[in-house]
Amino acid sequence: MSQNSTAEIEQLIALLAKLPGLGPRSSRRAVLHLIRKRELLLTPLAAAMQEVATTARSCLNCGNVGTSEICAICSDEGRANGELCVVEDVSDLWAMERAGVFKGRYHVLGGTLSALDGVGPDELRIPQLVDRATAESVQEVILALNATIDGQTTAHYIADLMPDQVALTSLAQGVPIGGELDYLDEGTISAALKARKAF
Numbered sequence: 001m002s003q004n005s006t007a008e009i010e011q012l013i014a015l016l017a018k019l020p021g022l023g024p025r026s027s028r029r030a031v032l033h034l035i036r037k038r039e040l041l042l043t044p045l046a047a048a049m050q051e052v053a054t055t056a057r058s059c060l061n062c063g064n065v066g067t068s069e070i071c072a073i074c075s076d077e078g079r080a081n082g083e084l085c086v087v088e089d090v091s092d093l094w095a096m097e098r099a100g101v102f103k104g105r106y107h108v109l110g111g112t113l114s115a116l117d118g119v120g121p122d123e124l125r126i127p128q129l130v131d132r133a134t135a136e137s138v139q140e141v142i143l144a145l146n147a148t149i150d151g152q153t154t155a156h157y158i159a160d161l162m163p164d165q166v167a168l169t170s171l172a173q174g175v176p177i178g179g180e181l182d183y184l185d186e187g188t189i190s191a192a193l194k195a196r197k198a199f
Helices: 003-016 024-036 038-055 090-099 126-135 149-161 186-194
Strands: 083-087 105-108 140-143 167-170
Touching (some): 024 038, 083 126, 105 126, 149 167
């Protein structure tokens, strides 16, 4: 078999290898499996990917990903309860939705401030957040950012910009349910100790 006869397959493997969690070997196995199950998997997958490539867009309001200009969460008037949960990425929003406990609206920043990576406030959706806090009569902004240095820097930056009438809260940090102290890092233990509550 000549090299040219597999060029398209090799290109597909190379493209899949660029996805998070997939390397060259995993991609090769996935492509070979898709080819073997062409009618059952490969053809429907190609059609679904083409459809998503054509229709997917970011919500103009919050930054969520969907197929309309305003996502279903922002369109739901029942979720206009004055609570706005700020997350770094769409994957964080989807994780919160899977938990099914938050009934307000979201704001996706698109990352965190990072001087090393050259990410400033204008590269993120921070100005839109400040505008929404005022325009939508937000009563509480929940900062659901990752407990990293960049996440905490971003949270403090946002806190300085928020109007005084908006309550600012953050997610609790500390020992996870089912967690054992022996397996936790020092930062998690420190955060848990500082956020201790009455028993």
